[in-house]
Amino acid sequence: MLEGKLEQASLFKKIVDAVKELVQDCNFDCSDSGIALQAMDTSHVSLVSLLLNADGFSEYRCDRNIALGLNLTSLTKILRCGNNEDMLTLEAQENPDSLTVRFENTQQDRMSEYALKLMDIDQEHLGIPETEYAATITLPSAEFQRICRDMSAISESITIECTKAGVKFSCEGDIGNGSVTLKPSASADHPEAATKIELSEPVSLTLSTKYLLNFCKATGLSPSVSLKLADENPILVEYPLASGHLRFYLAPKLDE
């Protein structure tokens, strides 16, 4: 059986909100090391990969590996029934046909319990290989969100160009063009507000704005985000969690 307790329901809520933009139905794979999720969107252009380590839960036990097939729209409906500060427990029996979601408020005088029916989802697991990225950019997640949002008004794709000097986001549309350049910066007081660039060689990728915007739904999960780029390879957008990560991959556009 599975039992996982999170101190704050908001974490799980935010994760599901970020993922449901891309995927409607998917399997949550539970094992003794934690809960993982990996799914492609219907167009097979992007991939989301979540890992919640067991030690990220205040209590966690999972005797046997189970796959919980969930419809994320339905899951969202149930998660709305709890407050952000509530404690959240996920529970499932052996060979479950439903997932139990329990909320307890901070005063511990209100407890609510919901059961969500599971579905059989035939999902292919695809191996994500270790890639040597030419560039790793870490920047404030709010900054990344803002860039994507601003540029989405202009173009359907954003080019991310990374050199030693900095990283340049640029776009070109019918009405005009635009670019944002960020230089590496260090801020002793607010390490999460810093922009860091690790670079082995200059790299440039053009990506669909629509998907990047969808990734930005995860902004609330982490103050910083890292972008990993390698030529001709999918970009990796990673939001680190307290214990685990939420990763998005997006296949770059090809020049015509």
Next chain:
Amino acid sequence: MNMAPPLHSGQQQSLNRFFTRPDGSKPPSKRQATLFSSAGRSKKTAAIIDDSDSTIKLNGDDVEVKTELNADEVEDKAIDKTSQLSTSDDIKSEGDLDQMFIPSPPSSPVSTQEEEKMKKRRRSRSASPTSDRKKQIKQEKSMKEEAEAVASSDEDVLDKSSALSEEEIIQELPLAKIAFDNDSSWPRNSPVPYAALCATFEKIEATTKRLEIISYCSAFLFQVLDLSPSSFLTVVYLFINRLGPDYEGVEIGLGEAILMKAIGECTGRSLAQIRADYRTTGDLGTVARDSRNNQPTMFKPKPLTADGVFKNLKEIAKITGSQSQAKKVGIINKMLAACQGNEAKYLVRSLEGKLRIHLAEKTVLSAIAQAAVSFEAKKTNKRPDPANIVKAEEILRAVYSEMPTYDLIIPAIIKDGIMKLRESCQLTPCVPLKPMLAKPTKSITEVLDRFSDQKFTCEYKYDGERAQIHYVAETGTTRVYSRNSEDMSAKYPDIVSAIPRFITEQTTSFVLDCEAVAWDRETNRILPFQVLSTRKRKDVQEGSIKVRVCVFAFDLLYLNGRALLRTSLSERRELLHSHFQEVEGEFSFAVYRDGSNVDEIQEFLDQSVKDSCEGLMVKMLDGEESGYEPSKRSRNWLKLKKDYLTGVGDSLDLVVIGAFYGRGKRTNWYGAFLLACYNPDTQEYETICKIGTGFSEEILESLHQSLSKTVIDQPRSYYSYAQSTATAPDVWFEPTMVWEVLAADLSLSPVYKAALSELGRGKGVSLRFPRFIRIRDDKAVEQATSSEQVSEFYLAQASAGGNQAADEFAEDY
């Protein structure tokens, strides 16, 4: 977890565009490494180069063969070709051009001189450096083009629909075999990859030469027959872009909106962007392909197969009810996600119902015949006999027009061979055959010229809808089929229920060729076609029928288990009259007269027009030529229409006030225009019709140039047009240009406003089949045909042709 099926490496690599599967089904690591570290893009270009390479090679091949053909010794040619044919496999595997020049078998009567020549050429060929070779190819290519030109002009002289001549086939055969490069092959007995089909589409689209098209098409079909015969039917349907026989009425033809939505969802692009791209390219297929190739997927799903695509197309066509749109988009998305290269382009075009690769069904029929004969020849290790191909093609055409359903023909070809098709597939009631058509004529003397010294007959040409009535008493089945073999039984329940009244006792099964004509039961007279067209099409309840029809039978094709196609018309007519009986207002025999001289025909023609018919049909009455030739526009049936004789009447001079964006060939120009007449009383321009016929490409281009300068944001306040957005043009113009336009007819229309107030019937006048004649530079827009004139034209026509009755009738209901 699904293991990737064992595929050969070409496919494997595409599966793992970026990542590998964890199950170890990795392609060779070297390839994977290149893919990963860099070379997606450069690889792509390499592939393209490869491709062009192969086409160059291809042309070279054709050329060689052609030149060979130009030699004198026909027999030698044939043998030479077959040796090429039988060794085509070797050629494929080794890719060696010179392989083709395998000397003829010693038994063949080759003149030594000829052999010597060939040898010389071979030597010079292998010795010559590449540049020389290219030159040579070029030369030979131009020679080939000349030959082609000759062939095609010949073809124009002949009837286009006629089968290929033996000579043409001799030219095509080798071409067909070699045209196929081994890239698009696939393992035996595995499903046909959609990519291979698309590669063939691509080649077909790239040429406009019919011979080449046939050869590509038949080469592919041959390969399908050879490797995956069970997919043969599917492939044929995909070639002609249909989902089943016409009479089943399963059609695809999705709208632009739903396709754009699917393309957008699948490639992460906005609808606005896709719409903009569509406007510039005019082809959603190209938009889909470019969007797809521009935004690759993370992992590739399994490659599409022809059978899979066909199954999905059929499924989409059958989806109805709530959320059907979303379900359709879901299936389309799944397929689009798996598309590679050109697949998206042709998939979307198939979904649209327009393949647009100049591949007519006739051509596919020729290709099927060729492929089947070559395949049968290969089985017995013989060479395909050009004469056999000609024969096979004739058989296939004949059988197909008697029984236009590949569902039965293709399995029969595979089972019993194409040569036995006539025996295995015969006219069957309840499988509609293509109706025989008549050639138009312009004068009675033309008719007499054709039928001089022959027995012929004239029949009334009723103005209604062609109906083919099928009946089998045993099973109690009755069907009414349209001219296009659609099942109209639901539209004409009254015809179905009238059958027992008009057959006689000894009639147990039949196929009748008739015209269903609107009939006024009160006055017992024929009503014009316009009335018939107001009948409901679907779910007609017999009790609620307002427009009654009378069936005028003029031919009998099948009676009591016997096909009558090859019996003479006089005999068929006799059987028709003896096995059926007239029922007033429901069933009649077509009025006929076996005339012989001009005066008689003229008199009969006048009589037919008085009796509300379109004119006369003149048919061969006796002898072999009086048989029923399904689907043929035969010279044994001539039609003599009143309007052919009198001319179409006066032309109108109309003002251009709007236009619709062009599609396909007319991309970037205006494809159709909105015309108006001028009303001097109100000083308004009243819309009269949309026009898209009669323009040459040059004219369209120059019209676009001149008219695009007069585009206005909104219609002028003095334009009188229907407010509905559905009929509004894409752009409005300043009134500047007057065109002379000819039309077949004038009719009343709720959409157009011409002469609305003059007629005072709440409807405007519109033109049927308008045709552009020329620009009237000499006329100012105010001098265009006035509303009053339009109304006069209409009234004059109405009183002459009985349209009045039609309109009154239409108003009554």
